Amino acid sequence: MLEKIAFSRVHFSYGRKPILADFDLLVGAGEFVSLVGPSGIGKSTLFQLLAGLLQPGSGEIRLDGSSTQQRLGRIGYMPQRDSLMAWRTVVENAALPLEIQGVPAREAQERARTELPRYGLAEWADAYPAQLSGGMRQRVSFLRAVLHGADTMLLDEPFGALDGITRMEMQEWLLAMWQHTRTTMLMITHDIDEAILMADRVILLTGTPITRPVELPVSIVRPRAASSRNQPAFLELREQIWELLRQAMQEPSREERLVR
Template identity: 55%
Template structure:
């Protein structure tokens, strides 16, 4: 049985002012996949997320959700930016309620929905707490809860753990995998951590040049049926991590040479 493409880019181009960011790019993400994007800073990773979520529209080409071209993608995709953007004057419940309020869900219904979900996200007992009372990991849980309450089962996560310490980061990686499985999500995540991408993902997509014209796919060395976090200690991870590093470095060196003769 053919798998459903949850997100598809077909010959997508995007120009910001006079600068081309994406040129005739095509790729897809299957329903239920966990895909990571890796590339140098400034290559356009976050722009792909802004295109997918409908915050900007392509200059050319089409973007499909569930195989359909929508009039708008705004609110159809859960987008979790790098910073949690929690409002300091609102409680955890009130912050998580925001996407429901934007959909005109009555406040009483929205509050009940959030409070029902708090235990699943490890936030029991924090309903009336304020963001400055939470650790970085807990704030990220609130941000992810808010993203899922858009009603979307496609989540775009922009470096969700980059500001966390190493131990908290590993704990959040494990927790995220649990949420991905229990909620039957499709996740696309931007990360600069090659090991994180290999540990969590079904596929790793490398974005090596700007404008983004093509992708390079790398498959983690262990099948998706295996326990994901077991990959962290598998010796094959080191070899694939080195392969990805060399691919990215070779592109940097090429860019330097081209810059000298431009």
């Protein structure tokens, strides 16, 4: 497996509150990895460290095999909320990262416009965000992240704000897009079914601080669809993940153990 992302013995704290301690994680190029864990444990902090918004207290974070603190701007990011600019059209929103990189606005928008058919947005190029459904807004957000030019993407609960039917449609759409691009993707989700459906591996983040993540390979054959949830292997893995999470939430943190 060609290394794309690596955390090696990383420590990070917010003041006196430890988040990561001696943390290791390896993600291969073109891999789709889901991150699952209790709320507030530090999943988004992991993304901020990887994106260069935060720096570790110690340890090493590598991209493409090289250790660097200059990670900012090298990784695409798709948040839970699409954050589209209400005064810009679909094509203008999608073109924004190219404009930030110095591409003239007209050229940037033409490049974005050529990509719209692949995202099912060709007929909505000149529409404004208020005219779009939630799923369409997320497609624009994804296209904007892709046009950023990075071959690694962080998805922070990208479908959490969508209704159930739209969420399932977007899951299948994103699976198809990933099959086409083979971009390295890390996705945070609280939905165990979503984590399994999308990923090559599910990483469970547990404990305070997080030390050794639990890695569970997903053996469900690709291509996958909503019907994959009915496979025995899917159901078994779902139960295994839920049981591990249940055990983790019952375990005391390191601070609680010290008090005792």
